[in-house]
Amino acid sequence: MSYSFVVEPPAVQEFESEDERIERCKEWNLLPGSATRVKTYMYKRQGLTLPCEIVGFVDHQTVVIQFENKQQHCIHPAYLKEMQTASFGQRAQAAADARAEESAESAGETVMEDAAVEAGEAAGKGLRSANAAEGAGSAEAAERSGSGSAAELAAPEEKPRKPAASKKKPALQLPEDKLKVTAVVKEFTTVPNHFSDNDDEVIIYEGIAIEGHDLAIEEVWSSHSATLKKLELKEGDRVSFEAKIVAKKLTQHPVKYKINNPSKMKVIQPDA
Known part of the structure; x- marks a missing residue:
């Protein structure tokens, strides 16, 4: 099934x-x-x-x-x-009942709004008729006084043209396979997690070099998972690893790309 x-x-x-x-x-x-x-x-x-x-x-x-x-x-x-939780199904049913009640109230409000619109349209027809008669009289008076023709009075004002929208830069095409990457640990920080009482710990990397690819990526980030904490990384450490890079912006930071599930990470010694 x-x-x-x-x-x-x-x-x-x-x-x-x-x-x-x-x-x-x-x-x-x-x-x-x-x-x-x-x-x-x-x-x-x-x-x-x-x-x-x-x-x-x-x-x-x-x-x-x-x-x-x-x-x-x-x-x-x-x-x-x-x-x-044991009460999950009960809350879901209560939410469904509340939505049904809101739909019924909305339907009643729509009927009342339609009636008000019809009444407004009827009043508007009478007002437009009166305005048409008044406009005809105004055009005739303008013609007699020589202050301007009715056509000039009725000519709409030309609206300024909007500037042409600038073309967006094409999105960076990222390989779908895992990549061999070297980078430098730039910063350890946290970002808010609205579904948890604790903020998420993350690492920001700079000096990105990808083997076999020339990609314009200056910085990437990753979760500071329990596996990475075992490496005891420090700011300034140069590391190598294999990972897939995806377009995912870091909350509250100008870092546009994330490394997913990095593996084989190790610190490159200065004399290596």
Whole structure:
């Protein structure tokens, strides 16, 4: 049996190990800090309760889950966490009832608005007739006085032309495969996470060099995951790694590109 509601991931970033999967789930608040293994989660929708497991992610805010029929589905980690509560279905039904009530009220307001529009149009017809008669009299008076013709009075004022919109620069074409990259650690910082009590830790890199490609990329960023923390990186460290680069702007920072799931990262010694 297949599920029609499934949103298939365009590309899945798989976990390099079970430890990384556990650490990621802790970052998404799907596991407590003391957890040592990943549990089975429940996906709830339209009266269904389906067991699923987390098999990867698309980005930091999109988790990929897999059902028992092997179908994969994209979901926000905060929404998946909310589904684990016993009251999730009750809140969803209450929200549906509220939407239905709002639709009924909106329909009533639309009927009243239509009646008001019809009344306004009827009044407007009378006003336009009076204005037409007044306009005819004004044009005749203008012609008699010689102050200007009716055609001159009625000529619309020419509007200034808007400047032509500037053409946007074409988007940078990024390779879809993993790339071999060297970079310099520029800064450690945090960005707000509206779905968690804690801010997300990130690393900003500069001096980007990509083997076999000439791409105009000055800076990239990545999550400061538990795996990277083990390297004990410092600002100014020159590192090499393999990763896929995607167009994803860092919140509150002018960094347009992100490295996804970096692997084989190591610090390049100055004499290397």
